[in-house]
Amino acid sequence: MTNLISKSAAYAAVDWGTSSFRLWLIDAEGNVLDERRSGEGMTTAAKAGFSTILESHLMALSAPTNLPVIICGMAGARQGWVEAGYVDVPAALPTVLTSAAVVSDPVRDIRILPGIAQRGSAPDVMRGEETQLLGARDPSVSGEQLFCMPGTHSKWVKLSGETVTGFASFMTGELFDLISKHSILQHAVKDAEKFDGSHPVFLAAIKAAFEQPARATNLVFTVRSGQLLDGLDATGAAARLSGTLIGAEIAGGMADGWQRKTLDAPIKLIASGRLADLYEAAFAALDLPFNTIDADEAVRRGLSQAAKTVFGNN
């Protein structure tokens, strides 16, 4: 059956991040025929070989040997497969579609989409999120919109029509991980259970950090002192750490005068699964209007747009 399915595939779309690999087989109508997910991100692939990993997944789906492949994400970084460069801010998103790097391969047509760079006093970079934006944007909206894309390095992006006019990365996910594993708080959060966006300690931390982001690293320390003095449990400790980092991020993402003054449209939250739940709860607690767009669907739609542009009318 896989064989029959794969024969109708028009291209493979790959979101290749630092620590994750996702591949979809997609037909000419844009339907997903099959998919693969693994932890073989750029870090793994830089050692094992990008081509080896890609071909093993394509073979597992019995994909034709000449099926073209469109890729976004860290595979296009300097330390990735082939450097795909950056489109500079102000960055018209359609330019991303036409600026893919070509991977030299004897059989397949393989392309990697570029990232977006912001040069100047607030240097910043993204790889992969530009493709999510391509899939998430509503071409009928011509005004200014603010996108929040949570993750290891959350991105807050200003879009004016089809143009990225500015963005900022926040180290929220990585700091949560670092502090949980390596800091004095590791004992406080050990054995924490998964909490959801309704956890009262999470919501209180969201509000406290949003209102006083300057106190963020102090509020993080109260995870430890709350355990010592108030018997804060491990799950509450993790919820307070997460809420503090997310609340401070939202304050930072909204800090720009541009956002506060002209934001009349809801924030566009591009997220999936648990992150979507936590950020939705945070925005609701802060009375910030928002719409959620599924991150998986967004990146797949963005890759499909790129495939159409790059490989022609498949």
Place this chain on the structure above:
Amino acid sequence: MTNLISKSAAYAAVDWGTSSFRLWLIDAEGNVLDERRSGEGMTTAAKAGFSTILESHLMALSAPTNLPVIICGMAGARQGWVEAGYVDVPAALPTVLTSAAVVSDPVRDIRILPGIAQRGSAPDVMRGEETQLLGARDPSVSGEQLFCMPGTHSKWVKLSGETVTGFASFMTGELFDLISKHSILQHAVKDAEKFDGSHPVFLAAIKAAFEQPARATNLVFTVRSGQLLDGLDATGAAARLSGTLIGAEIAGGMADGWQRKTLDAPIKLIASGRLADLYEAAFAALDLPFNTIDADEAVRRGLSQAAKTVFGNN
């Protein structure tokens, strides 16, 4: 000679932190006769034995077997030698002097000073800094003062006369260490040389983070993107990371309405060595008036006051 010196010692004063041990032999007039420093902090001592480590240092200085010992710091924590409890905020500093825990020892009189705890909505704890405050305060000042005590977990303390009315810990030093060693920025700061407070990247980061503390984790990310896009070197990367964390801390330490409105006295900076240099440069860059008090001298003076109270008129 050591023997002659040690014979005139009235007591030993010990500052026993999480990762450091410092001991001074002090005579009846408060003069330092000799000293020892090592990395045998609470973490090491919890395994090797507190008594073993203390006695080895006293023996190295040929201290009399009945010399009394006054201790401050993490040796009094629950996971330390003997739990010395906390004096609660609002905490009159003289109460610290009279609340030492007794270590059961067959020969010596050994006491450990308590810490200070802030209970309620902003739980916080200190151990060791209360003794620095004892040594740093000016008993002739009756008004409100703000103390900044930089370190692994920097403390900002409000003192009204002799009473600690509130304080906040910021994870500045620990975050610098964590991010430098374990985050995506580890490559950017690798091989950084020691920079001083005059480094222009440090000063620019101080100002940026102080003005927009909500953007702190974004500014930290620009260490990485600055390396990618602007060729920021390793020393500049470390300077930007340090300046961002310290600038955000100062914004947080000053954030309380109390500080902004009523702070007419200079900030009292209790610090030594490189930390004193960096924070002095930061305060100067932000036009914040300050006086520096040497942290080593402050803790020694505080321990001497405690020895006089606890051991009597030695």
